[in-house]
Amino acid sequence: MMIEDTEIDLVLNDLFELYGYDFTNYARASLKRRISRLFILDKFPSFAEFRYRIKSDSNYLKRVIEGLTVTVTEMFRDPLFYKALRTEVVPALAAKPFIRIWHAGCSTGEEVFSMAIVLKEANLLHKTLLYATDLNPEVLEKARRGIFPLVQMKQYSENYIESGGKNDFSAYYTAQYGQVKFDETLAEKMIFSTHNLVSDRSFNEFDLVLCRNVLIYFDKNLQERTLNLFDESIGTLGYLALGSKETLNFSTIKPKYKQLNKEKIWRKIS
Amino acid sequence: MAENKLENTCKAVIIGGSAGSIEVLLKLLPALNPGLSFAIIIVLHRKNSTDSSLADLLSTKSTMLIREVEDKNPVTPGVIYLAPADYHLLIEKEEVFSLDDSEKVNYSRPSLDVAFESAADVYGSALVGIILSGANADGTAGFNTIKKAGGTLIAQKPETAQSSFMPQQAILHAPVDFVLDVPEMAAFINSITTAN
DSSP: OOOOHHHHHHHHHHHHHHHOOOOTTBOHHHHHHHHHHHHHHTTOSSHHHHHHHHHHOHHHHHHHHHHHSOOOOOTTSSHHHHHHIIIIIHHHHTTSSSEEEEEETOTTSHHHHHHHHHHHHTTOGGGEEEEEEESOHHHHHHHHHTEEEGGGHHHHHHHHHHTTOOSOGGGGEEEETTEEEEOHHHHTTEEEEEOOTTTOOOOSOEEEEEEOSSGGGBOHHHHHHHHHHHHHHEEEEEEEEEOTTOOSTTSTTGGGEEEOSSSSEEEEOO | OOOSOOOSOOSEEEEEEOTTHHHHHHHHGGGSOSSOSSEEEEEEOOOOOSSOOHHHHHHTTOSSEEEEOOTTOBOOTTEEEEOOTTSEEEEOTTSBEEEEOOOOBTTBSSOHHHHHHHHHHHHGGGEEEEEOSOSSOTTHHHHHHHHHTTOEEEEEOGGGSSSOHHHHHHHHHSOOSEEEOHHHHHHHHHHHHHHO
8 A cells, every 4th residue: 555646745744844953955756655554563543644743753753864864874885885995995094194984874884893893903093084974863872882782793703804804703792682783992983963864965075975775766867966066075186986786877976986896886086 | 268469569578587587588488579569577575695697697598688676767678677686676667767765565575566556557558467486475465456557467377386475365366367377478478579
């Protein structure tokens, strides 16, 4: 059962007018599916009641934002991508006196911790700052704690090794009660903050911007706006990294960038 | 049964399958006429390997262009699209693909139900859905959505499928229009070209 397109418009309008969250340029097919899913999961008898709840109950908003945004992530996701980071990007950053990295749409932070491990192993973490942003303050709170479920560590450890990691992955965390807490020295160089790619601006210049599997949820116009925001935030010879099925091909910034290899990493050449 | 021919115009054929469906495609694709006037969209359950060569393998069997979908690729007639592993495949109203890495549906990503429902929403009666061999019931709910939107449903003849469960579920629980073996399926798809 799908909610009608006109009803989706009403919900999006309410979220913007009442709470300032602007989803109108999100990819509609996915958004429609997620709103319909929320409607069914929470067993609303009618659309009118669903809408009333959103409008009248600001606590329910948390649930809506959580339901509309996808927070799926993992450590060393796409291991060959991380291998390319290790072998091609990190060595090029090593000569800099100071390294700034931005994880845009970092969700619960698994990829930020992965990056910190890569930098630590290259002996560069001490001179790096990792900015990690998301529109959702709830996921940032989780990221800040650096606590992840123990059951996922087997997969993450395999990913880590496939990415070229040489250490014992379990040395990076301590396990307790089905959770693991990552070494606090990894988090020392992380700065977490809310940032909305729809409405907020560039806030610094970076050597590497990572935004993986976030643009797939945007329509082409919002993708273009976001890529321009990244372009403003990347210094010459800096890098942009996207998700495995995302591309610069439809963007006006493409001519300024050169793709490194078949992984989705581009270098700003002009 | 009515003649195996489509009455509606057709903008896309969406094919879903799981275990045993690659073998079917290796027979079906070479039998298709080049220059089809609609897109073919293939959604398969497959293992998420970092270096997938399925699109390359299928390309050796067809003179048509076969592309693994990247986000926001336009849906172009005459092209065969393959859903990438580990993403749900959706279609936008302006006929571009959107990918989605949210939670699995029916233990699957891509899920046939998700892709079928999205395609039905965009193409309505101009959509043909096909379910091939497979060992779970993903696709049946999506089949019902396609029919509700006026589309046409085809299931692989279960006795010709390596895993008959998936087409059987579709036949039992959705108003399937045609139950076809692989040569009949190819003839059906080719006849759509000439009909338009």
